[in-house]
Amino acid sequence: MNQNPYLPELATLVEVIEETPNIKTFRVVLDDEEKMRNFTFRPGQVGQLSVFGVGESTFVINSSPTRMDYLQFSVMRVGEVTTRLHQLQAGDKVGVRAPLGNGFPVEDMRGKNIVFIGGGIGMAPLRTLFLYMLDNRADFGDITLLYGARTPVDMTYKAELPEWLGRSDVRTVLTVDAEYPGWEHRVGLIPNVLLDLAPSPENAVAVTCGPPIMIKFTLQALKKLGFEDDQIITTLEKRMKCGVGLCGRCNIGTKYVCVDGPVFTYAQLKALPSEL
Amino acid sequence: MDRFLAASQLTALADDLAQTGPVLAPIAEGGSVVFRWYRPGMRIELSRMASTSPKAATFPQTEPLLAVRREGEAKTPTVEATLPPRSRTVVLGCRPCGARGKEIFGPVFLGGVHDPYFARRREDALFMAVVCTRPETTCFCTSVGGGPADTVGVDVLLIPVEGGFVARSVTAAGEKVLAHALFAEAGARSAEADAVIAKANAAMPPQDDFRTAPEKLLARFDDKDFWERQSAKCISCGACTYMCPTCYCFNITDDDLGLESRRIRTWDNCMSYLFTLEGSGHNPRPTKAHRLKNRVSHKFSYYPTIHSGTIACCGCGRCIKHCPVGVDIRAIVRAAQEYGG
Amino acid sequence: MVEALKTAIAERLADLEMVIGWEMGFDALHATPLFIREEGDLHRLTLGPLAVHNLATYLPGLKGKKVGVVVKGCDSRSVIQLANEGLIKREDITVFGLCCDGVISHRKLREALPADLGFVEQATWHSDRLQAVVAGHAVEVRLQDILADKCISCRYPNALAADVLVGAARTPAPQPVPCQDAFDALPQAEKLAFWEATMARCIRCYACRNACPLCVCRDHCIATTRDPLWLGQENSPAENFMFQMIHVLHLAGRCTECGECERSCPVDIPLLLLRRSMNRVTEELFDYQAGTTPGQTPPLLTFQVEEARINERGW
Incomplete structure (x- = not known):
């Protein structure tokens, strides 16, 4: 990372993908070729995207470190920076400060069965780990991906879903909240579908991300299925500014989500003060 | 090394120092005393503790971080870090607590991450602190490790004696300043200065023992009723954080100036609702009770837990004295410590 | 007076979640707001020249709760104004009014x-x-x-619309505020120069805003939002003054001149100079003093085709 922790790398948007009415995916390449070549990160680490003159926001790098043609970020339009990002096109310049944060404990997950449970934009941090595991398939046991959104329209990574569904070495299950014309997959809330799938906690790790209400009920479902607190991994959203543990807003007690997180096991979260 | 500065020479010293670098001094202005970048003609006021802290010397309220420039229609901007210019900065006439306050930044800004803006300002700053001869009702420096003649973070201690100050160097940089021609032999005044310090220390009220504060505050974390009562009178403004010598939380925002823009760092306030408001609309600290809990716990629990017991407070009492409604941080910590007997 | 007040509060406390009054604060020259929840808290209650705070400031934040509040004459106007604007429900509030001898600056x-x-x-x-x-x-x-300047010019020493009035009613004897007259007499250029110099001292801590009983946007104030983006976060006289002007203008026809903004300023900026000027204008234009008449609609919350005192088409 740069000497000056606030100084972003100039980067070019090489592709902008419209995922849903309010989510776009941005593929970014650092302008400095050498830095791009040497760029490394862990799945789950985040980056700050700058729109100069507007500001900076934090997003997970949802491409995989095994596929380094570009860095990918998926952005929901919710505020000032994200609105301006949505107006940008391929060829436009942004700033990138990355990687930041801790990432998933990939080493500890080797040899385990993996259960991904993603809701809405919460699929972004799972995507990076999911692709990483597909590219290192032999290192992991059974892989299940349960991905849900409110409606099919709200589903991100639509272009990739057929490939994921078609693979025989992973079990991909899609669900939406309610019946929808033309929808051929599951209908039901994620926690209910999860209970129905009933993945075994034996030698398994569950990785989940999504809106707070989904997380709440997914945790209950996982507990019901017999998953222990340290077998459940999630990644947190917090308002961030500096991204390097100084500016003081993303702490939960003594832990700074931008440095000590955003990835935590449920066991780690339980040991922290309850301020999610 | 001890030297003597006649009270009548204080202005001359400020005038002289200001010729070779910025001088931050407490200035009487509109009935208030605030730290200002000194210019000849300003009145330095040492009889009252300044309302604001000398924090601006090492952590200005507005710090330009980056300058971004775009030429015409070109899509590629140039992005430059706007580090502060190198120049010795003298803080003349703060109190020892104010000099100590910036030391709280060290483990954070110069620890795991190196903040080049703070680092440069810290290296270039020289603190000449006046010994407090008498505590105010809001002073509690001795309860958080400081004292009226504390030398932590101080380069030169100015000890009030008859007719002026004994200037006692604490660091090598401080000793260099004392070579200035305006300083005279201290002679017998050194002994007088020692007596002043002894008397000042003796005048301090009994200390609070905050050693159990980290665990006791954490024990109250989920006690909504406790924090609602403690924060009932708080109006959730930022007077406490902005007057505080140790509060370091900041915001980063961009100012768009057409073809140019700049990214600035500004003081931010953990008592503000927007401080933690997330993009989704969720706010982990939605009420003033949540926010005051974080403010007090950061200073007296989280920070000391992370940084080997050091309390992130210098005991200057500004947060109490300038709170529009008299919230007393000492009383809140004590209430947590004494909770349940 | 304080004993009579304690008795009155004790009689009604059972029906209220809390009563807000004052107690002595961190030293002998400072009182501080007291939240009385049970009778055992009552002995801490104090009145007098140190009871400077306008406790009506807390009421919008307690909306929906049955709350008692002790008010001076000036503070009672905030209660009326808040109720007139629908920011509190008057029937939820029990007003313990004082006949006030003035508070200190x-x-x-x-x-x-x-x-x-x-x-x-x-x-x-x-x-x-x-x-x-x-x-x-x-x-x-x-x-x-x-005495605080607002007490020198006070027209309402006895609390208005009080449910319980304590103390002997005083006859108002308002005097002009000397500093205001002196300031108003300055040429415009000097006024601007004064504010440019003074606003350099402002640290944008928003104590003035949060202490103001009528400034209810707080958490969503344009001073810090980015959407809309009206103000940058740079601390400069221009941005600071802009914030203060917005603050003043958002109080047009609403400000009761309780003086909490000026009192709360940690760097002693005389913010009432702006408030009094504005209130003079609203009084001249609309014959209106905020918070003096329950049930009245503030002039900027209503509309008249022909304003009696605004000569729009007088050519």
């Missing part, structure tokens, strides 16, 4: 003492003066010399 007191307020060792109030020991010096200060 801590700024004036500081200037009257031989050392800063924080060096107080003892303080005793008599009806018209303060006896204190400050930094080892015994001093006596007359209340009339340290």
